[in-house]
Amino acid sequence: MQRLETQQILSALQALPEWSYEDGALNRSYHFPSFTHAMAFLAGAATVIEKMNHHPDWSNVYNRVEVRLSTHDAGGVTQLDLDLAAHMESLAQRLL
Numbered sequence: 820m821q822r823l824e825t826q827q828i829l830s831a832l833q834a835l836p837e838w839s840y841e842d843g844a845l846n847r848s849y850h851f852p853s854f855t856h857a858m859a860f861l862a863g864a865a866t867v868i869e870k871m872n873h874h875p876d877w878s879n880v881y882n883r884v885e886v887r888l889s890t891h892d893a894g895g896v897t898q899l900d901l902d903l904a905a906h907m908e909s910l911a912q913r914l915l
């Protein structure tokens with residue numbers, strides 16, 4: 820998987836307006852209605868993540884989930900990160 824150039828990343832993020840490109844990674848903060856919603860999001864995303872074998876840096880505090888996506892092997896953002904961000908976004912739509 821090849822690392823993408825900044826311009827390619829910014830252009831792809833036009834389809835993911837809630838995501839930002841900072842510090843070499845894609846970033847998104849989710850604020851769910853409850854802890855249960857946040858857990859449903861994490862569990863749903865975990866299935867996709869395992870299928871992709873592509874893992875986020877993420878953290879949870881109560882109803883908030885902070886996600887940071889990069890491809891460690893490539894030292895930056897690749898198409899895999901954009902694909903995972905799109906999957907997470909469609910999962911989250913049903914829970915936000």
Ligand code: H2B
Nearest residue numbers: 872873874875889890891892893
């Ligand atoms: N996830 C992420 N985000 N970046 C990686 O480089 C990565 C990964 N590498 N999940 C995978 C697993 C790698 O360890 C295996 C061997 O493909």
